[in-house]
Amino acid sequence: MIRLTRRYRFSASHRLHADGISEAENRALYGKCNNPHGHGHDYVLDVSLRGRVDGEMGRVADVAALDRLVRERVLEAFDQRNLNAEVAAFAERVPTTENLAIEIRSRLATQWDTAFPGVGPALDGIRIQETKRNRVELYERD
């Protein structure tokens, strides 16, 4: 099996706040991340795909096609944005790193076959670092 991983970066602000619980409970649950004015991170996103290596071209995927897909589906929507205010999915769901991973996977999956027509590579998984000290991994086997 061969897997190719490409790294991307985006900067965004968010606020962690659950509507179903009180202000005090939100502060207790999310701590500083509950600051009403929001705060931001320089996210690092790794996208991995797996497949067969084309014998002649020697590649598992067209990296430029992956770059286009991630740029159009994720970076343009998320980079330099307020996730709560500007990304529809986070109007109702808290933009934790976990939910960010689920949303990014869904955004890539819906356009995957268009970006990689025919017997292309499969999405293997994504990894997001919110800061250097925490990250979330979501693989297709999960």
Next chain:
Amino acid sequence: MLITRRAELSASHVCRLARLSDEENRALYGAAANPHGHGHNYVLEVTLEGDPEPETGMVFDLKRLKDVLQREVVEPMDHRFLNREVPPFDTVVPTAENLAMEVWRRIEPHLAGPRVRLHGVRIYETEDLYVDYFGEQP
């Protein structure tokens, strides 16, 4: 248990197919098709899987692993133009994928033992692009 050793090599390469025009190669491989070649500081991570030998407490002698990587990969490839100086890249395009598979072929025979096997080869072409190879394609 997995153990990993890292090695580095700097080399130049060009990604192009002889049967295609300059324009077609550029469409296929982008800037990497520049016929004069370009270079990378490749980072190689080799991971072995096994159980520690009860007496030595080691899955594999890391000094021996270092020597295998040095002899089979770093010495032949470091500061070389892969397409011109390192077979099979005179006929096989030296993409990161093919490089990972070639490294596997070169080192795997030297790393097998009763309680250890080669688990994976990772090649970072840049900090933002790497390939993992885990053995034969199904």
